[in-house]
Amino acid sequence: MTAHGGEAEVRAATDADIDPILALWGQAGMPADTDEARDDLARTRAHDTGLVLVAELDERVVGTVTGSWDGRRGWIMRLAVEPPARRRGVASALVAEVEARLRARGATQVNLLVFAENRDALAFWRECGYRSMAPVVLLTRRVDDPSA
Ligand SMILES: CC(C)(COP(=O)(O)OP(=O)(O)OC[C@H]1O[C@@H](n2cnc3c(N)ncnc32)[C@H](O)[C@@H]1OP(=O)(O)O)[C@@H](O)C(=O)NCCC(=O)NCCS
Secondary structure, eight states: OEEEETTEEEEEOOGGGHHHHHHHHHHTTSSOSSHHHHHHHHHHHHHOGGGEEEEEETTEEEEEEEEEEOSSOEEEEEEEEOGGGTTSSHHHHHHHHHHHHHHHHTOSOEEOOOOTTOHHHHHHHHHTTOOOOSOOOOOOOOSSOTTO
């Protein structure tokens, strides 16, 4: 299924989109150039192929987003649009489609995390209707390394 949002066409990623997605992550400063990033993407797609999306402009992949559904909440991650394609509604189209897919899985609320200094992203998410909750602290720990 392909969705049209403005000029962009949004669809589920295929195997052929893996390298373009990793390139978009890299351009957006997200970890991308490692086997772990490639494995993460493969695992996410294996879990639910319909929630890793790409957006095309002129038949070229210029944006991507990943959704996840944990049975209670929807989450949006890894939203990235290549710099020359920004401010043309690509991210808005990706978000509209991933929200629709999360809703179809049962989500009534969608959360996401943004670095506080990422002003561009905060402005974008505000425009999409997302609001900050009371300050929360993100805690994390690697559980694949007992010494960590
Ligand atoms: C944030 C990002 C995904 C936005 O992508 P985009 O395709 O340019 O977004 P859209 O064109 O759909 O923007 C929709 C609206 O959001 C707001 N917006 C988007 N980028 C903005 C920016 N840099 N500054 C202020 N407002 C912005 C505007 O209101 C915009 O509408 P307008 O262009 O008519 O003014 C893109 O800048 C990006 O990839 N950044 C690097 C990666 C990143 O930070 N990802 C988010 C991690 S949480």
